[in-house]
Amino acid sequence: MSEAALPVLIEPTAKPNERLRAALTAPMFVIGATILTIWIACAILGPSLVPYNPYADDLMNTLAPPSAAHWFGTDQIGRDIFSRVVVGARSILSVAPLATLLGTLVGTTLGLITGYFGGIIDTAISRLIEVLLALPLIIVALLALVALGPSNTTVIIVIGLIFAPLIARTVRAAVLTERELDYVAAAQLRGESSLHIMFVEILPNVMGPILVETTVRLGYAIFTVASLSFLGFGIQPPSADWGLAISENYELITGGYWWTVTFDAVAIASLVVAVNLIADGIQGAIE
Amino acid sequence: MSSTALRQPIEPAPRAQPTPALDIENLDVVYRTRGRDMQVLRGISFSIAPGESYGLVGESGCGKSTAALAALSALPRNGFVRGGSVRVAGQTLASLDATALRRLRAEQISMVYQDAGRALNPSLTIFRQMAEVFELLAQPADRAADLRALCTTMLNRVQISSPDRVLDAYPHQLSGGMLQRVIIAMALAKEPSLLVLDEPTTALDATVEAEVLDLVATLRREFSTAILFISHNIGVIERMCDRVGVLYAGSLVETGPTAQLLRRPMHPYTMRLLRCLPTPGRSKATARLDTIKGFLPPPGAIIPGCVFADRCDLADTICHTTPPPEHTIATHASRCHHWQRATEQPLTATETPIPTANHSHDIVLRGTNISKTFQIGTRSLHAVTDVSFSLREGETLGIVGESGSGKTTLARLLLGLLNPDPGSIIELAGQPAAGHAAARSQDQQKALQIVFQNPDSALNRSHTVRHLIGRALARLAGLSGATRTARLTELIHAVRLTDRHLGMRPRQLSGGLKQRVAIARAFAGNPKIVICDEPTSALDVSVQAAILNLLADLQARENTSYVFISHDLGVVRYLSDRIAVLYLGRIMEIGPAEAVFEGPHHPYTEALLSSIPTPFNESNTTQTTRIRLHGDIPSALNPPTGCVFHTRCPRKLGPICETTEPAPETINDHTIACHIPRNQLGKRP
DSSP: OGGGSOOOOOOSSOOHHHHHHHHHTSHHHHHHHHHHHHHHHHHHHHHHHOSSOTTOOOGGGTTOOSOSSSTTOBOTTOOBHHHHHHHHHHHHHHHHHHHHHHHHHHHHHHHHHHHHHOHHHHHHHHHHHHHHHHSOHHHHHHHHHHHHOOOHHHHHHHHHHHHHHHHHHHHHHHHHHHHTSHHHHHHHHTTOOHHHIIIIIIGGGGHHHHHHHHHHHHHHHHHHHHHHHHTTSSSOTTSOOHHHHHHHHGGGGGGTOTHHHHHHHHHHHHHHHHHHHHHHHHHHHHO | OOOOSTTOOOOOOSSSSOOOSEEEEEEEEEEEETTEEEEEEEEEEEEEOTTOEEEEEOOTTSSHHHHHHHHTTOOOTTEEEEEEEEEETTEEGGGOOHHHHHHHHHHTEEEEOSOHHHHSOTTSOHHHHHHHHHHHTTOTTOOHHHHHHHHHHHHHHTTOSOHHHHHHSOGGGSOHHHHHHHHHHHHHHTOOSEEEEESTTTTSOHHHHHHHHHHHHHHHHHHOOEEEEEESOHHHHHHHOSEEEEEETTEEEEEEEHHHHHHSOSSHHHHHHHHHSOOTTOOTTTOOOOOOOSOOOOTTOOOSSOTTGGGOSSOOHHHHHSOOOOEEETTEEEOOTTGGGGGGOOOSSOSOOOOOOOOOSOEEEEEEEEEEEEEETTEEEEEEEEEEEEEETTOEEEEEOOTTSSHHHHHHHHHTSSOOOTTOEEEETTEEOOSSGGGSOHHHHHHEEEEOSOHHHHSOTTSOHHHHHHHHIIIIIOOOHHHHHHHHHHHHHHTTOOGGGGGOOGGGSOHHHHHHHHHHHHTTTOOSEEEEESTTTTSOHHHHHHHHHHHHHHHHHHTOEEEEEESOHHHHHHHOSEEEEEETTEEEEEEEHHHHHHSOOOHHHHHHHHHSOOTTOSOTHHHHTOOOOOSOOOOTTSOOSSSTTTTTOTTOOSHHHHHSOOOOEEETTEEEOOSSOGGGSOOOO
């Protein structure tokens, strides 16, 4: 038979690896990844890198402006701001990603269930999600934190659960298109369980949108964690935390002590921007 | 040569020798991908005289569309002309600046695309979009009223009977056939010297296709426009074109007058392509379809000799080393070293017919009064109405019908992917089957499997071939461990894949290979019945032939029954023992394949049969007796009363057809639902 020896034909046009490489070497992605890497290094190695003990006060040297000795100056009780900014990366970079991860897990599961089953299950869960989304995020978070008492665990759970509906909505939309494809019908015809179809058949095909959504959410989570700390419901004093530091010092700006808040604010901004640049890069690689 | 004013004859060319409407000389086109040039057109040359119709035929990936885009100088951003020239109406495209090129496109060249629905802007009315054509021609006196008159005239010329309604409509409100007419009207409005038609009827149903092709043929005479007609369908090309060029791997391997080229090909590729077609008279019982071994060389491949050498049975050393020169007899040219022997080459498929399956009288699948009604708001859509049939072991039931006839809905009902209306009965091996697959017994689930139309959708793109087939073996055959691996190997060899394919994901496979994986998966649990839903409609003819041979072989070996759904009568005829013709969800005719093809026919079947453009029509006289159906298929939301076919029936008797639904009448196992007495129904001449 002529067909006995079929050469292996590899489609020359679709090479996701090539596309991925192109996206991962795009300048904006590289900038974002570099900034994020620096902050992760600070979070892990921070205490051994810094020149001063971030918690040690120095009442003889309060509110000193930036100088060779104190690069970012000192705060009201003379603590070295540079050291506190570096060490402060740890709290935010542990709380925000964990919260995002929780939100992704819960949201993906909800999205798969609503998208795959549809009908009454979808209607019920989707309406509930819409109600949750209608409430202002920070108010819900504050209420929950007041009721449960502030701690890192509560912050993670609260932010995670608030983000879950948003991720669920994205996943549901992706699942709706996948569900109509014939491979799902083929799976049903060999008697696969719904669990298998959702998690083994459909999930790998919607990983792209999930990944993008997760990175975007991480940016928001960083911002939310910082906001909660600023409002006094997140990380508690005397921890070195960016949001907390701004909250403690913002009244001093009018007195001309700009360095007490500026560096913490820049730290938050740079981290959020870095994560968003990475999210854009991933989106570009997937689409 | 400016022919700005509508309906003014094109100014005569200044020279005595008419300037060709399109003249392509030695054209090389490359696509630049990741810094590498991939050659897609290899020195093609042809020219089209004013008023002439030239066809380009070839399988997908041969460069047909690239040739069309090069003629419009509209190559994608990474496409470059590396050599040769394109002249349209005497002007060399490469020498024109942007303004002149735009002017040339606005006035001289028109293009009709495959998908009319996508070629029109969905948020503008037809009038708005047609008016743009005239505005581009920049006629000073055009006011709204004049524009409308111009548009109405054009729509009348493409035989649209209610132009006002169409002008005010949005694209989504019109049918595919109507949209393609609008596009053709827009294309001809400027009286172009060159009209490029890129697969203009591929997306249309057979009866609508026939109507559109007739229209193009008529308009061609009226407008005396030169036509470049691109199609993979040799039958369409034969009907439409004076001359034809056969493209293979970016090379024009054979050119010549259509009839001569198709009847006496001078290139082995053309010969092979023609032998792949399931033309009338061929069936699995008489002979295997011929196939072309191997694969099209990938774009950019460096081929020192003949482009077809790797797949050609005549090829010898010279073919692999030296590009063949052009051999010309009068106007018929072939690029083949062995052109004189092109028709002598042996068949790749052995002449031995496929051993027939062992037909027993056991009925494996029976449907009685199967109906399905979808509720759309408050209205009900009757997708399938009272369909009854039975399928014996080892037998193929072909189901034919145009889009919207309920073919796919019927398949999904049988499979249990949709719940039928109460009263419908589906029996598997004599046992009633539940409406929903999940509620069927495991044996019943195993007994019925499917090969879907589109393997891209049917195969999970995240899984490897090993996982795709292995999972089916685990679920449907209950195999695990070494037995599963052994059966997996056996199965992929049965569909002629190799072990190398096991680790690949669908995107790494070509369309034909993907469909083989889908077939292997369907056969994993030794099913009694496999439903094939247009399994070859997304494939090229040579690949289609291989898949049809494979299906026939598997059927003979496993004694499997098929329900074979297709809109292509040739394909259905090749594989089917019995055929059912569906129209608006109802069976118009069902019976043994020969009886359905030979007649007496239901008038709808008769029209379908005569609308199929088939090459090798022994005499062209049959073409004049072609039966035309007018208008579009009515909506299933609002089906006609009485006989559902009466609105389009060329043999309508009278009021009885509008009031009474004809009762199906069975003579010799051949059932027809029509008021016309059996002895007055049409037969094959």
